[in-house]
Amino acid sequence: MSRPLRVAVVGAGPAGIYAADTLVKSDAEVGVDLFERLPAPYGLIRYGVAPDHPRIKGIVTALQRVLDHPAVRFFGNVEYGVDLKLEDLRHFYDAVVFATGADRDRDLDVPGIDLDGSYGAADFVSWYDGHPDVPRTWPLRARQVAVLGVGNVALDVARVLAKTADELLTTEIPDNVHQGLAASPVTDVHVFGRRGPAQAKFTPLELRELDHSPNVEVVVHPEGIDFDAASVALIRSNKQVEMVVRTLQEWAIRDVGDRPRRLHLHFLQAPVEVLGTGSVTGLRTERMELDGEGGVRGTGEYTDWPVQAVYRAVGYLSSHLADLPFDHATGTVPHQAGRVLDLDDQHMTGVYVTGWVKRGPVGLIGHTKGDALETVTSLLADAPLLPAAQAPAPEAVVRFLEQRAVPFTTNEGWLRLDAHELALGAARGRQRIKVVGRDEMTGLCRD
Known part of the structure; x- marks a missing residue:
């Protein structure tokens, strides 16, 4: 392929970010876009770990380094199945990795x-x-x-x-x-x-x-x-x-x-x-x-x-994702070494899965690194035979979201929100005070 491999990762929690990290550290020339339904990244690190666990939350430093990588882009406040669907992602990307985690009881x-x-x-x-x-x-x-x-x-x-x-x-x-x-x-x-x-x-x-x-x-x-x-x-x-x-x-x-x-x-x-x-x-x-x-x-x-x-x-239990098979008994997407399998147990070409939606909500945060390695290894092995995206230019998906009036956030916007929350905390002698409302979060990211 004469251009970088274009990969979309759906979900910007640890599983999705580890997948992006594994991709950009590989020998392949690759560009990765992370899509997250919340305005901010980190998934369960931000919204699933108790606030009195600062050591666990320290993982965000390593995750942020991945988001800062020049080959990685973050698109927050973009919901799969609402703002874009699998067909859209396949139009812009050579491969799609789902890392949507598990957030239901x-x-x-x-x-x-x-x-x-x-x-x-x-x-x-x-x-x-x-x-x-x-x-x-x-x-x-x-x-x-x-x-x-x-x-x-x-x-x-x-x-x-x-x-x-x-x-x-x-x-x-x-x-x-x-x-x-x-x-x-x-x-x-x-x-x-x-x-x-x-x-x-x-x-x-x-x-x-x-x-x-x-x-x-x-x-x-x-x-x-x-x-x-x-x-x-x-x-x-x-x-x-x-x-x-x-x-x-x-x-x-x-x-x-x-x-x-x-x-x-x-x-x-x-x-x-x-x-x-x-x-x-x-x-x-x-x-x-x-x-x-x-x-x-x-x-x-x-x-x-x-x-x-x-x-x-x-x-916890994962949610069924539009246009993907789902095993309701295990709460996971059927797969083989990260390759998503359709109802006939055939690989859905160019579609992969990692993290809790792949293996179930078990193990610690670090265990998702092994998931990511297995999935990315499968993806890169398949890469030479994957159908090429029709519109792989990085700006094409940006125009698509703008035309749909999706108020997406970016890594730069998230860093503004992050700085704002730290400033709120510092003013009251605390490390951080979270901004809670989605509209306020999105507004701060997009100002």
């Missing part, structure tokens, strides 16, 4: 899960992270709250609910989030896991951070600290599991202090029903026991917990 099939006061963790995370497309208020009326799940997201939700609002003032939380949390009457947050402590999905760092608040007492209920042969084998083979288990064992036998709020960790308690008529008045769980092979079985022993709100954090 997986369902939990228990009676009462749809009652008022029962929420998905993803919605709550979007609220406290200042996502532009969610309401500015959140109903924080419960004194006792249940969080279902023992992954990192569950601990993030529990920690944000349990902390006092002023503890989060050193972070980038928007003013409306601080005001909402400040009015919360919460005293106790209960985290429930249906399996044992060796099967918990959170990381040692995430667990230890629970105990850093001067206002939150972490209580591990000892009746759930149990191990079978499979648990012992897992502990011996995995250093992270060993660290998690050791911390939980230590906390289970220590004296409970007198901090004003409590965060309870319950293992071997499976939710079976959300109680209430119209709104949540409680949660019923069944005591589980380990089966010796890494699984659990019910004991028929039930407990009713007097909570007034329930948050399910049982996994």
